Amino acid sequence: MLRNTAAFALALTALGASANAQTADLPQAGSAWFADGKSVIDARLAQQPIAKRAKNVILFVADGMGVGTNFAIRVFDGQQKGMLGEENVLPYETFPNVALVKTYNINAQTPDSAPTAGAMNTGVKQRFNLINLGENAITKDCSTEADNALTTFGEIVHDMDKSVGIISTARLTHATPAAVYAKTAYRNWEDSAPEGCMDIASQLAAAMNSGLIDVALGGGRRHFLPKETTDPEGKTGRRKDGKDLVAEITAGGAQYVYDDETARAAKLDGTPLLGLFESSHMKYEYDRTGEPSLAEMTEMAITSLSTNANGYYLEIEGGRVDHANHAGNAFRTVTDGVAFAEAVAKAIEMTDEQETLIIVTADHEHSIAFNGYCGRGTPITGLCYGVDDQGVKHSDELVTADDGKPYPVIGYLNGPGSVLVKQEDGSYKGERPDLTQEQAMDPEYVQQALLPKSSESHSAEDVVAWAKGPYAHLLGGTIEQNVIFHIMMHAVTAE
Template identity: 45%
Template sequence: MRRLTPLLFVGASLLALAPATAQDKLPQTGDSYFTAAQADLARRLAIQPITGKAKNVIIMVGDGMSVATVTAARILEGQKRGVDGESNSIAVDTFPYTALSKTYSHDGQVSDSAPTVTAMVAGVKTRNDVIGVNQTVPVGDCKAALAGEVTSIFELAEAAGKATGVVSTARITHATPAGAYAHTPVRDWESTKELPEEAKAAGCKDIADQLVNWTAGDGFEVVLGGGRAYFLPAEMKDPEDTEKTGRRTDARDLTAEWTKKSNNNVFVFDQKGFDAVDVKSGAKILGLFDMSHMEYEADRAKDAAGEPSIAEMTAKALDRLAQDEDGYVLMIEGGRIDHAHHAGNAARALEDTLAFDAAIKTVLEKTSREDTLVVVTADHSHTMTINGYPKRGNPIFGKVVNVEGELELAGDGKPYTTLGYANGPGAYFPPLGKDEDKTKAQPAGIRPDLTDTDTLSIDYLQPATVPMGSETHAGDDVAIYAWGPFAHLFQGTVEENYIYHVMSHASGLGAETN
C-alpha cells in the first residue's frame, strides 16, 4: 500500500471534517462518550501506513491470551490502580492495527501450542503436537520429521546475518519458544529422558540439544527462560536447588557446551547473574532461571535465587540484539498465562497477562516504529469467559453484583462469579485435596455456595462447567495487534500462518517466496 499523497490526504481530511460540522447540532454533542469517540476518530484518521523495510521483527506471544483474557486483564489493571477498569487502556490497546487469527491446526478444530507456533514462524499449518515440520508428518514419526522440516523466520534471519533471540517465562524447550529453532514430531521430546531409543537411532535430537547446537548462522545471541533441568545431566545437582538434579540421560551438560562455544558465551541461572551480564560486551547469553517453568508473576518474589520479570528479560534481550547493525528477529512469550488457565486459576493468568503487557510497553519504549515490526498475538484461546450482568466497577474476581448493588443469584439460589471456565478443575465440588482422585464423580447439579467464599484470593479456582483435571484450550479466534512497517497488512480475519508471511514480507526475509 502506498502512502496517501498530500492532495489525497487533504481530501480525506476534509471529508472527515464535514460530518463533524453537521454533528455540532446533535443533542449528544457534549456527551463524554461522544467526544471521546470523536477524538479517537481524529487520531486514527491521522495514522499512515509505514511501508519501509523492517530492519527488526519482534513477535510477542501471550500463550493462551484470549480476547476475554485481554479484557479481564485491562479491567484488573485499572482496578488495581484505583481507576475505572472498563474504560482503561493497557499497552496492547495502543496498537493501531488489529486482526483476528484463525487458530485451528491441520488436524484439530482446537490447537495446542506446537502447530500454532509453527504456523506463526514458518507460515504453514501442521498437526497438533509437532513442531517445525509440515502437515504430512505423523506424530512420533522421526524419519518423516527429518524429511518434512520447514524453515522458520529465525533460521532465515540467521542466514541473512541478523541477530536472533528468544525470551519466555515457560521452559525454553516448551512448544512456543521451541518453534523458533526446533524440528520434532513430538513436542514433549525436550530432553533425552523423553526421547525414545528408536527416535535417537533414526537421527532425531531432543529439543534442548537442538537449541544449544542450532546450526542456523552463528546461533542465538540471547536465550532467556526456564527449563534448566532439560540441559543438565541426571548426575548433576541443580545450582539453585541442590536437592534436585538434571534430567538428561546422556551425561551431557548442555550449559557447559554453550559456554565452550566461545570465550563470550555466558550462562546464568539467577537474578544476580542476570543483572551482572554486560550486554555491551557482545556476550551470547543463555539464562535458565528455573528447573522447569519460571514462577508465575504472582509468586516470582518468593523464588529462592530470584528471577527477572519478563519485562526485565525483554529489556536485556533488546539491549543485546540492538547492537547488531543488520537487525534482529526476537520472540517474547508470556508462557504462563496458559498454565494458569489450565489450572482454572484466573487470578494468576491475569497477573501474568499484565506482566506480559509490561513487556509490550518495554518493547514500544525501546524500539522505533519506523524500522521495527512488532506483532503481538496469542497462539490459541482458553475457555474463560466474562459473564452475568455485573455493575460497572465490580471487582473482576468478585461475585456478580448487579447495577442496583444487589448480589445476583443463579437458578439454584447461590451467587456466582463474573469469571468462569467452560471446563476445568473448578467443576469439582467440593474442592478436592492434592491426593484425591479428580476423576471420581461428583453429585450431579450441585454447586458450592460461594456466599462466604473469598473469590478474590490468588489461589481461588473459578467455577467450571465440565469437570476436568486440566482446563482445555478453546478454538475461538484470537487477536493480532501490530505496529511498524507493513503492520497495516493485519486487517480483518486471517489464517494464523498468515502472520509469518507479513513478517517475511516486511523484513525481506524469505524474499524469494514473496
C-alpha cells in the same frame, strides 16, 4: 414516515459540510464519550502506513490469551490502577492494526501450542504436537522428521545477518519458544528423543553454538543438565545421556545466567546469552522471587540484540498465562497477563516504530467464560455485583443464580474447579458452594467450572493480533495464523 424522513434529511444538511459543524449542535456533543469517539476517528485519519523495510521484528505471544482472557487482563489491570476497569486500554490495544486469527491445526479443531507457534514461524499450518514439520510428518514418528523439516523465520533472518532471540516465562524447550529454533515430531521430546532424532534442548544448544540463536532467556534448566547434576537451586537435571548442555553452550562463548543477580551482571554487548532461571517453568508473576520479570528480560534482550547494526528477530512469550488458565486460577492468569502487557510497554519504549515491526498475539484461547449481568467495576476476579440503575459503578448487592447463591464473574467450561465431584461409586454429583467475595478473590481460588477435568482445556475460538511499525497495515480482517509469518517476511524483505 415520509415527513419525518424529510425533516431528518433537512436537519443533516443544515449541520454543514465539515465534520465539526455536523456534530457540534447534536445534544450528545458535550459528552466525554462522544468526544473520545471523535478523537479515535481523528487519529485514524492521521495514521499513515509505514511502507519501508523493517530492521527489527518482535513477535509477542501471550500463550492462551484469546479475546476473553485479554478482556479479563484489561479489566484487572485497570482495576489495579484505580479505575472501574472496563475503560482501561492495554499498551498493545493502542496499535492501529488489528485482526482476528484462526488458530486450528491441520488435524485439530482445538489447537495445540506447538503447531500454532510453528505456523507463525514458518508460514504454514502444522499437525498437532509437531513443531516446524510439514503436513506429511507424523506425530511421534522420528523417521518423518528429515523429509518434512521447514525453514523458520529465525533461520531466514539469520541468513540476512540479523540476530535472533527468544524469551519465555515457560521452559525454553516448551512449544512456543521451541518453534523459533526446533524441528521435532513430538513437542515433549525436551531432553530425549528416539535414535536418529535430536531432543529439543540439544537443538537449542546447537542453535546457540552455530550462531543462529543469540539470546535465550526463560526456564527449563533441568532439560540441559545430566540427571547426576544438581543445579544452583538444589534441583537435579533430567538428561539421561550424561550431556551438560549448559557447559557446551558456554564453551562456545556464551554467557550463562540463572537468577536475577547473575542476570544483572550479564554483558549486554552482543555476546551470546543463555538464561535458565528455573528448573522447569519460571514462577508466576504473583509468586516471583529471585528471577527477572518478563519486562526485565525483554529489556535485556533488546539491549543485547540492538548491538547488531543489521537488526534482529525476537519472540517473547508470556507462557504462564496459559498455565494459570489450565489450573483454573483466574488470579494468576490476569497477573501474568499484566506482566506480559508491561513487557510490551517496555518494547514500545525501547524501539522506533519506523524501523521495528511489533506484533502482539496469542497461540490459542482457553475455555474461559464470563457470567452476567454484572455492574460496572465488579472485581473481575471476584463475585458478580448487580447493576446500579442510577449510578455508574455497580451496586453492592451480589447477583445470585437460580440456586440462590452468588457466582464468580469468571468461570470455565471445564477444569479442576468443576462443581461436579466424583463419588465413591464413580458417578459425578455436585452442588455449587456458597462463596463470599473474600473467598472468590483469594489468589489461590480455583474458578467454578462445569465439566470435571484435572487440567482445563484450550478452546478453538479466534485470538486477536495487534501490530504497529513497518508493514503493520498488512494485518487486518480475519486471517489464518500462518499469515503472521508472511507479514513478518514481507516487512524484512520489502524494497
